[in-house]
Amino acid sequence: MNFDPRAIGAQIRMRMPLLTPLEARVVDTITGRRDFNDATPLKDIAEDAGVSEAMVVKIAKKLGFNGFRDFRSALVNYNSLDTANLHQEISPDDTTADLIQKVFRTAMQALEETMSILDTEAFERAADILHRARNRDFYGLGGSAQIARDVAHKFLRIGLRATVHDDAHMMLMSAAMLGPDDAVMVFSHSGTTAAVLDALELARRNGARCIAVTNYATAPVAEIADVVLCSTAQGSPLLGENAAARIAQLSILDALFVAVAQRDLGAAETNLDRTRRAVESKHRR
CATH class of the missing domain: 3.40.50.10490 (Glucose-6-phosphate isomerase like protein; domain 1)
Structure with missing residues (x-):
């Protein structure tokens, strides 16, 4: 898969409607892991998500990747970009300055990835x-x-x-x-x-x-x-x-x-x- 690395997050989100609710939860499990890296085993992902390894591979292919390794490599590359880190969730503890920054950064991420x-x-x-x-x-x-x-x-x-x-x-x-x-x-x-x-x-x-x-x-x-x-x-x-x-x-x-x-x-x-x-x-x- 030869996507622009900045587009990986967008390509995953755009294909999410093709997934079943269970498959979508598996993707959320993967993208939510803070320790996800090039060495993260397929077995660990399957166990965390409560599904089979075959299902994880199937989901990766539904998202447009050649398989789990291709998906893992692309996601790791995307997560290393500044673009991926622009979006931040809003917290009850955020100051006014935090809120302004997060809203603007979310818009900046949308612009970068859309382009x-x-x-x-x-x-x-x-x-x-x-x-x-x-x-x-x-x-x-x-x-x-x-x-x-x-x-x-x-x-x-x-x-x-x-x-x-x-x-x-x-x-x-x-x-x-x-x-x-x-x-x-x-x-x-x-x-x-x-x-x-x-x-x-x-x-x-x-x-x-x-x-x-x-x-x-x-x-x-x-x-x-x-x-x-x-x-x-x-x-x-x-x-x-x-x-x-x-x-x-x-x-x-x-x-x-x-x-x-x-x-x-x-x-x-x-x-x-x-x-x-x-x-x-x-x-x-």
């Missing part, structure tokens, strides 16, 4: 789809809808209109009216949101080009979309995954906005100036 797994070819395809589209419809619920609104706002600044839908019925109505010249971008952290999946499937059947922004490359939304852009974030009991993943997804979309603008930089700069001047009168002096 390491970002598929540049998929990114280029997404930029082309959005640039060429006749209509651009964005779907998302809750926090994901806020990310959709942020990027729609950016696109409008350069003269590219996008419509955000955060209601299940409106998503379906939108999808029913789309065709091969249109683009849909869906935002779903889990990649399993039923309303988003239903609308995405309908848009795809009608020929629209579909882009998914999600935290899990193996999620159902990734199986439907033409292009998948993945963020990654390590969860914590208080912040959850969504908080850090939101920072990573916003950064992906910021880069995508710049890439789309670059495809017609003259028009983008002209429209940026027009929209900037349009709102200047609302600024208090």
